[in-house]
Amino acid sequence: MMRSNPSMLSPDLFDTWPRDIDLGPGVRFLRGFALPHGHALLAALASVALVAPFRHMVIRGGRRMSVAMTNCGALGWVADESGYRYDPTDPRTGNPWPEMPDVFFNVAVRAANAADFNGFAPDVCLINRYEAGARMSLHQDRNERDFGQPIVSVSLGLPAVFLWGGSSRTDRPRRILLEHGDVVVWGGPARKTYHGVQRLSAGDHPLTGGFRYNLTFRMAG
Numbered sequence: 001m002m003r004s005n006p007s008m009l010s011p012d013l014f015d016t017w018p019r020d021i022d023l024g025p026g027v028r029f030l031r032g033f034a035l036p037h038g039h040a041l042l043a044a045l046a047s048v049a050l051v052a053p054f055r056h057m058v059i060r061g062g063r064r065m066s067v068a069m070t071n072c073g074a075l076g077w078v079a080d081e082s083g084y085r086y087d088p089t090d091p092r093t094g095n096p097w098p099e100m101p102d103v104f105f106n107v108a109v110r111a112a113n114a115a116d117f118n119g120f121a122p123d124v125c126l127i128n129r130y131e132a133g134a135r136m137s138l139h140q141d142r143n144e145r146d147f148g149q150p151i152v153s154v155s156l157g158l159p160a161v162f163l164w165g166g167s168s169r170t171d172r173p174r175r176i177l178l179e180h181g182d183v184v185v186w187g188g189p190a191r192k193t194y195h196g197v198q199r200l201s202a203g204d205h206p207l208t209g210g211f212r213y214n215l216t217f218r219m220a221g
Contacts, residue, residue: 021176023164026190028115034154035181037107041156041215042207044101045127048072051098052090054129059084066134073100073124075220077143084143086124086220100125107183108152108217115185117150122217130160130212132202138169138194141218149219150187156180156215157208158200165194180205 021029034041054068057079071077075086076097090097104125112120128136141151155178162184165173171194178184186193200212 023174023176023186024190026188027164027184027186027193029176030111030114030183030185032179032181033111033114033183034107034156037103038156038181038207040103041107041154042213044103045156045213045215047101048098048127051095052076052093054127055092067136068129068131068134070127070129071124072098072104072127073122075124077124077126077220086143097124104215104217107154108215111152111154111183111185112150115150115187117185117187120150120152120217120219122152122219124218124220126216126218128214128216130158130197130200130214131210132200135199136197138163138165138173138196140192140194142192144218144220146219147191148187150185150191152217153184154215154217155182156213157205158203158210158212160200160212160214161198163196163198165196167192167194169194180207 023029049070052070054070056064056068058064059079060081060083075088076090078085078087078091088096105122108122109120157180159177159179162176162178163173164176165171175198202210204210
């Protein structure tokens, strides 16, 4: 399976992209962990999007998110003028979110186990679709009921720069190149770390074209 060329991501800013990265207690960077399941994950993603199409949610203040989103699982993450929440139904259709595909669940559980978070059983997968220019500002994942459960994040398609901050939004983040198949798992002392994604550079991935997809698994219910 082909991997994307990191050189398209502002090489003047990054002398090298380390293959093994220590981000501190409670977080594991699993380079290429999902590569063996890449085709199956993308096929399952397409099936989910047929039932619950991607959309650009509008948040408080009327701002349209640059990242397109959808969900699968027992719950889905929803943003609108009233705030952020998990909801069992898709507000666009009024129907339950699509069931989480087995390959999604299995990859998430195996990644959590590899990061020493045993017993993780995600009930939601938030799917983000990035195109050139899309970004995710620094934020914490705080809408889940149990912060003892980790977050599992799977990257597919175009490479992106992941921003890994600290306990405050003002902490200067580290920048980590994420490529197709890379997985980041964080929990425990790292569970509320601020994180985000730098503005995506244009590119053409052999499997996803001009897009990058991010599968974010959580136990929210």
